[in-house]
Amino acid sequence: MAEPKKIIIDSDPGIDDAMAIFVALQSPEVDVIGLTTIYGNVYTTLATRNALHLLEIAGRTDIPVAEGSHVTITKGTKLRIADFVHGADGLGNQNFPPSAGKPIEQSAAAFLIEQAKLYPGKVTVVALGPLTNIALAIELDPGFSKNIGQIVLLGGAFAVNGNVNPAAEANIFGDPEAADIVFTSGADILAVGINVTHQVVLTDADREKLAQSNGKFAQYLCKILEVYFSYHRDAYNTKGVYLHDPTTLLAAVNPSLITYTEGVVRVQTSGITRGLTLFYNKQKRFAEVTEWTDKPTVKVAVTVDAPAVVKLVMDRLIDS
């Protein structure tokens, strides 16, 4: 078997983040070399606490956690925190006791820069929250976008409505300026938007199967999943939940689970459409120079093998 792919998960845990982290730790195709934290589902301080807690649950306190930014790339402090999706503690209102672990001294951006330099072209960042840490790494180190292997990110709503408002998806809305820096950086980027992740649903019946299993991670997740299910019932009138973060993680683990198209993505940073992701497919040569002209292209996921993703998530959580 090929050498496992080195990945760093940048996240704001978060119920579906917890699921993605556990699936990653159960995936022999990848080696999780670090977690970095960011605000989004919770504030950054709590994201760090939750990341350390999840590693303790997994028995993987050997994996370093680097704390990320507490403010947006423009130093904004008015953050939009989705505690109504994940519970006030980010993990289904279980109020787990804090773990003994501590984050490393390095900031998330410094850790990302260091690891990308240490293993040029070999590290994949799986970014599951707002893109502030990645944008900081790009700003702090002009070599970062070339050193990093790939950035697989959960973000955007490509040709569909957002989930914060009709224009914007939550991770991009969390820091639109950072997202625009990342999309135009020239790094190898695969964006998985909610146009794709909304196709991947974990049903009540799946949750029941997890509950009936002896899987350690399956059992843990069943404790925290109710808040996430209840939010989906209220917001979407569905009896299942969207697997945003696990889908993105698995797209990094096994790219053949998705198909993608390539083009230029820019992010709207003002007005009522702040946070909108706009994809230019390069099929037309416009008469004028536009804000998309001469910008590097990125990959944007188009379809996903949803049954295969759900099966992989279930199998890996049950077999734990």
Ligand SMILES: O=c1[nH]cnc2c1ncn2[C@@H]1O[C@H](CO)[C@@H](O)[C@H]1O
């Ligand atoms: O309605 C919402 N508002 C804010 N965040 C949400 C909402 N629904 C899901 N997520 C969270 O944002 C990411 C996907 O956009 C996921 O991490 C999900 O947990």
